[in-house]
Amino acid sequence: MDQENQVQIQELAQKxxxxxxxxxxxxxxxxxxxxxxxxxxxxxxxxxxxxxxAQLGLKAYHIVELKELIDHQVYLRHMEMMEMILDxxxxxxxxxxxxxxxxxxxxxx
Amino acid sequence: MKYPVIKGTSYTxxxxxxxxxxxxxxxxxxxxxxxKDQLRSFDSVVRYPPNQAFIGNLLPEDxxxxxxxxxxxxxSEGKRQGKLGEIFPExxxxxxxxxVDVYGLVCLEAGFKQSILQKLRYHPALCMLKGIKxxxxxxxxxxxxHEMIETREALPLIFGGQIIGCxxxxxxxxxxxxxxxxxxxxxxxxxxxxxxxxxxxxxxLKPQDVxxxxxASEEACGDNRQKGGGSFAKSIAEACSCSNASGADTxxxxxxPVHALMQAAALVQSGIFTNVIVVAGGCSAKLGLNAEIHLxxxxxxxxxxxxxxxxxxxxxxxxxxxxxxxLIGRMNVGCGDSPQQVYHSLIAEPLxxxxxxxxxxxxxxxxxxxPEIIEPTGCGDIAKRNYSMxxxxxxxxxxxxxxxIEEQIHRFGVPGFAPNQGHIPxxxxxIGPARDLILGNKVNQVMIIGKGSLFLGKLTRLYDALSLxxxxxxx
Numbered sequence: 001m002d003q004e005n006q007v008q009i010q011e012l013a014q015k016x017x018x019x020x021x022x023x024x025x026x027x028x029x030x031x032x033x034x035x036x037x038x039x040x041x042x043x044x045x046x047x048x049x050x051x052x053x054a055q056l057g058l059k060a061y062h063i064v065e066l067k068e069l070i071d072h073q074v075y076l077r078h079m080e081m082m083e084m085i086l087d088x089x090x091x092x093x094x095x096x097x098x099x100x101x102x103x104x105x106x107x108x109x
Numbered sequence: 110m111k112y113p114v115i116k117g118t119s120y121t122x123x124x125x126x127x128x129x130x131x132x133x134x135x136x137x138x139x140x141x142x143x144x145k146d147q148l149r150s151f152d153s154v155v156r157y158p159p160n161q162a163f164i165g166n167l168l169p170e171d172x173x174x175x176x177x178x179x180x181x182x183x184x185s186e187g188k189r190q191g192k193l194g195e196i197f198p199e200x201x202x203x204x205x206x207x208x209v210d211v212y213g214l215v216c217l218e219a220g221f222k223q224s225i226l227q228k229l230r231y232h233p234a235l236c237m238l239k240g241i242k243x244x245x246x247x248x249x250x251x252x253x254x255h256e257m258i259e260t261r262e263a264l265p266l267i268f269g270g271q272i273i274g275c276x277x278x279x280x281x282x283x284x285x286x287x288x289x290x291x292x293x294x295x296x297x298x299x300x301x302x303x304x305x306x307x308x309x310x311x312x313x314l315k316p317q318d319v320x321x322x323x324x325a326s327e328e329a330c331g332d333n334r335q336k337g338g339g340s341f342a343k344s345i346a347e348a349c350s351c352s353n354a355s356g357a358d359t360x361x362x363x364x365x366p367v368h369a370l371m372q373a374a375a376l377v378q379s380g381i382f383t384n385v386i387v388v389a390g391g392c393s394a395k396l397g398l399n400a401e402i403h404l405x406x407x408x409x410x411x412x413x414x415x416x417x418x419x420x421x422x423x424x425x426x427x428x429x430x431x432x433x434x435x436l437i438g439r440m441n442v443g444c445g446d447s448p449q450q451v452y453h454s455l456i457a458e459p460l461x462x463x464x465x466x467x468x469x470x471x472x473x474x475x476x477x478x479x480p481e482i483i484e485p486t487g488c489g490d491i492a493k494r495n496y497s498m499x500x501x502x503x504x505x506x507x508x509x510x511x512x513x514i515e516e517q518i519h520r521f522g523v524p525g526f527a528p529n530q531g532h533i534p535x536x537x538x539x540i541g542p543a544r545d546l547i548l549g550n551k552v553n554q555v556m557i558i559g560k561g562s563l564f565l566g567k568l569t570r571l572y573d574a575l576s577l578x579x580x581x582x583x584x
Contacts, residue, residue, distance in 0.1 A: 029489055078447035084501040084511075085494075 001036050009040055013056050023060040028082070030090045033062055037095050041102035059103060062095045064088050113377035114429035115579065116384075117312035117421035118541035120163055120194030121304045122414045122528065123202045124154045127267035128296065129396040129413045135289060144400050147410045151198045153180075154414060156187035159479045159526040163416070165193025165541055169477070169526045173519075179481055180409050193541040194418075195234075195307060200268050202415075204229045206299040207274070208240025209348045214291050216257060217266070217274035219248035234310035235303065239350055249274070264288040285333045293393050296415065297328040298341055301390030302348045304417035308386070309349065314421055320382035322346045322356030325369035326389040327531050329360075345388055354386075362566075363476075363535040365389070366418070367559030367575040370537070373422040374432040374577075385422045391415025392530050399486050399529070406485045416533035420540060427584035430547040436463045438558075438576030446571060452502050455558065455576050463578070465554075467503035470578070471546075474523040474539035475558035482529045495558065496522030535559040540579065547581045554580040 013021060023040040027033040037060035064086065067075055126148045133141045154160060158179045161167040166188060176182050189196045197205075204225035207215045217225075222244075229241045236242070249257075254275050257263035263275035276295070279286035301324065309316055324342035331338030342356030359369045366389055373385040393415065400410045425431065438459040444450050460467065475495035484490060496518040503509030509517055523542075527534035536557040543555040560574040 028494065029487070032487055032489075035487065078445075078449050081449040081452065081498065081501045081505055084504060084514075085497040 001039050006039060009058065010056060013058055018057045021058055023058050024066065025060050025062045025095065027062070027091075028086060030087060030094045033060075033091055034094050034098055036060060037098040038102075041098060057102075059099055059106075060095060061099075062091050065092055065095065110435065111378070111425045112431035112434060113374040113422050114425055114431050114582065115420060115540060115544050116423040116426070116429050117308055117314060118193060118544055119304050119308035119311055119419045120165070120191075120538065120541060121197060121300065121307060121417045122154070122160055122163055122194070123197045123199070123300055123303070123391065123417070124149070124151055124414050125199045125202060125393070125396060126413050127199055127203075128292075128393050128415075129400070129410065130267065131264065132393060132396045133400065140401055140404060143404050144397065144410050147404060147408075149409050149411075149413060152187075153183055153409075155189050155196050156183035156185075158182065158184055159481070160196060160414070161187055161191065162526040162542075163193075163528075163538060164189075164191025164195060165545070166191040168542055168546075169523050169539060172524050172526055177481065178408070179479075180411065192545070194304075196414075197303060200225055201229060201232070201235070202299065202303070203266055203268060203274065204241070205235060205238070205303055206266075206295055208238055208244060209299045209302050209344075210240075210295055212279060213245070213247055214277045214279055214288075215266075215274065215295065216247070216249045216254060216263070216277060218251055218254050218272075221268070221273040222248040234307045237310065237350075238302065238306055238348065240348060262288055264292055280332070283333050285331060285336050294328055294330045294341075296393040297326045297390035298344055298348070299390065300415050300417040301326065301341065301345045301388045301419070304390070304419040305345055305349045305386060305388050308419040308421060312421060314384065316350040317353050318384050319346065319349075319351040319354040319386055320384050321373075321376060322351065322354055322386045322388060323369040323373055324356065324358045324388055325360075325365040325532060326358075327360070327362060327365070327392060328390075341390075342388070345390075351386075356386075361559075361573055361575075362561030362563055363532045364559040364561030364573045364575055365532050366535055366537045367557060367577055370420065370422065370432065370540075370557075370577060371434070371437055371575065373420070374434050377422055377424055378434055383424055386419055387422065388417075388419040389532055390417045391528075391533065395530050399482065402485050403482075408485065411479070411482045412529050414528045414530075416528045416530040416538075418533065418537060420537070425582070425584075428548075428582055430544050430579050431582055433459075433463065433578040433580055436460075436578045438556075438574075440572075440574040442571065448498055449502075451574060452498050455574050456499055456556070457502055457506065459576060459578065466508045467499060467506065468508055468517065468521075470521060470554055470556045471552035472523050472539065472543065472555040473499055473521050473558065474536045474543070474555065476534060476560055477523060477525045477527045477536065477538050478529050478534040479527060480525045490525065492525035493518065493522060532561075535561070543579055547579070550581075554578055
């Protein structure tokens with residue numbers, strides 16, 4: 001996640017409040033998804049550090065976790081091919097772990 | 110239908126540790142000293158397997174048989190000259206930088222200038238540059254160089270740890286013509302000139318027979334009132350004595366080279382021009398882009414090289430591989446940016462139109478950045494990710510069985526081998542090997558894919574991509 005994205009997310013969180021927002025991730029790679037989920041939950045953990053003191057406190061979900069909430073045909077049109085190459089179970093597991101770590105009392109799954 | 114052909118290709122790599130250190134200093138990096146310790150020798154740059162692949166002494170496909178990391182498995186022998194190109198050391202590059210500067214902004218110390226001119230006059234291709242043959246008599250003393258650096262905002266040029274010259278700002282007050290911008294633009298020009306001069310020398314194409322040049326780098330030259338005015342193309346044509354040529358620049362971030370090839374093919378096929386050159390030089394701002402991460406991983410600083418290329422597109426000669434101008438894959442605005450839609454538009458549509466299946470292409474070449482450079486940043490093997498998507502597209506279309514994914518990727522995916530120079534890796538480094546393999550009857554057809562991060566310019570959130578099919582000449 002680049003600096004500008006982080007700053008934009010921070011501004012949105014300040015304007016609308018974290019409880020009204022989730023971050024939706026599209027990373028093809030579990031490691032990158034974890035870094036992004038950690039960044040929006042607990043501030044920036046990357047080597048570039050534009051907002052070192054920010055604690056965004058946003059929960060992140062990967063798009064594959066939201067499949068049931070999306071119109072099936074729309075999901076298929078955009079994600080059917082990606083599902084073949086993504087390590088879906090690992091992405092879900094790792095992103096869930098980040099949520100549990102940062103929001104232990106709020107996240108049940 | 111008569112299609113245009115790819116008549117010649119050339120590739121150059123230039124090791125520029127001095128420019129790399131300067132970039133690190135300009136960015137305020139605390140690690141300049143550590144970077145210095147991890148710099149590679151010219152010999153190790155030459156023997157680095159991906160570099161040998163870039164200049165055509167090794168097929169990119171053969172890299173899969175060399176264990177990683179490649180920087181620990183350098184070839185026992187490596188030549189700076191290759192079938193498709195050449196690797197240059199920094200002193201020769203600084204000589205070319207001076208030779209292509211027509212405003213007296215590059216100021217070399219007299220002793221260095223004399224010795225490098227002497228060296229370049231023996232280079233079989235670069236000796237032909239008019240800036241080398243009849244160099245301007247404008248060398249400087251050591252004191253003059255230091256005075257310009259200390260009092261006139263000139264940037265030092267360093268070779269072998271010594272300041273051997275400097276680059277001056279072009280005007281007193283224009284922030285678009287500071288010494289660093291001048292150096293960035295002259296770097297792109299000089300490296301492109303080296304690639305074009307090498308192309309002319311390798312193919313025998315006479316400079317006066319070049320009709321038009323399309324330059325496809327990612328730099329912008331102009332003053333404060335027209336920041337990206339251009340034209341690199343015409344300045345490159347002038348430096349290479351292409352006196353009958355004109356030209357202009359094409360920009361589309363990393364996708365520009367494939368756009369430029371398409372435009373060159375169109376100019377030839379329409380009969381407007383016969384000999385069109387697509388050329389691009391290297392990007393100094395990308396030197397050492399991930400140096401800090403490489404240092405963290407105890408790797409050598411691999412982003413110490415500039416890349417450049419030149420292609421000659423001409424009318425059908427019945428021999429050279431054709432560009433299928435009727436099968437251009439595009440990423441239209443309306444296709445959005447979900448990978449599935451993009452790959453459908455970019456890959457499946459042109460294949461279907463031509464009556465081909467995914468598996469009919471012998472190779473796909475996309476985002477050919479050397480994975481060794483970018484994997485430590487967490488980006489993974491970008492080239493391979495493209496091929497996974499193409500294989501999954503094949504599954505969706507019922508042309509590939511799920512069990513064949515790895516086998517197909519191995520068969521058709523060209524591994525990444527190009528330096529991390531933005532537009533340089535974008536599919537086109539494989540045009541040279543593809544041309545040779547097609548001429549040698551080893552492969553029939555190859556799809557070249559260019560992708561560009563348009564969103565970095567903040568005018569759109571879109572990215573862009575374009576694909577071309579190169580095919581054996583049907584005659």
